[in-house]
Amino acid sequence: MSLTITNPAALHDPVPFGYSHVVAARPSEVVHIAGQYGSDAQGGVVAEDFATQVETAFTHLGTALEAVGLDFSHVVRLGTYIVDHDTDKLEALVGPIRKIWGDRPPAQTLIGVASLALPGMLFEVDAVAVRP
Template sequence: MTSDERTITNPATLHDPTPFGYSHAVSAPGETVHIAGQYASDSSGAPVSGDFATQVELAFDRLHSALAGVGLGFEHVVRLGTFIVDHDPGKVQVLGKALSARFGDRLPAQTLAGVAALALPGMLFEVDAVAVRPAGRG
C-alpha cells in the first residue's frame, strides 16, 4: 500500500491537527495489524538513554523494525498511540519533528497521553501503532 491508498480526513468542522503531528481520521482497505508499544531498548529489552529526544528516535527505529518484521512500513500506519512521561510542550515539539520526518504530510491519526510512568524505570516515551496490510498481500 502506498500512502495514497490511505484516506486522510480532517473535517473543516474540527481544528487543523497537522501542526500538532496527527490527522483526525485515516482509513485504508486491507487487513489491520496491531504493533505493540515500542520504546528505546537494548537487545535485552532494558531502556537506554536518559535523553527524551534520543528515546523518541530509538522508539521509532524499533517501531520501524516491528513493522518491517511483518512486511510493512510507516506508509501503512493509520494510527499511533504515544505516551510521554512528564509531558510538556517541549517534548511535543520533539515528537512532532520525529513524526514529520517519518510521515511527512501524510500523518496518521494519533492519541498522545501524558503519563507519570511507563512499564520500566527509565522509559520516557513509548509508541504503539495500527497499520493496514494492503488487500491481497499476506
C-alpha cells in the first residue's frame, strides 16, 4: 500500500495540530473502526480524567486494528469527539497522536460535542484504515 500525505501550501500546516489535510491510499480495502472510548472490560468508563480516557481509547483503537491484521500505520482518517472541547483538551489529544504517528498523522476531524453515549464519557475516536 502506498500512502500519499498532502498538506497544500495554500492551507495552514496541520501537523502541529495532530492531523494531515489529505491522505490517499492505493490500492486498498477500506476498513472502518467504530468509536473507541476509555472503557473497562465491562464497557464502563475507565476514569474521570480526560487524558486517561484519550490514552485508553487509542489503546483500544490499536487493539481493534490488530484484530483485523492492521496497525496504526494503516489508519488514514480519524474522527475525534470531545465533550466540552477546549485547548487544554486539544493538547491531551495531540500528544498521543504525535506519539503514534509522529510527523505523518492521518487526516482528522475533531468535533466538540455536548455529550457522548454514556455518562462520564469525555472522548471517543473512530477510524478509517486501509488494507493494502
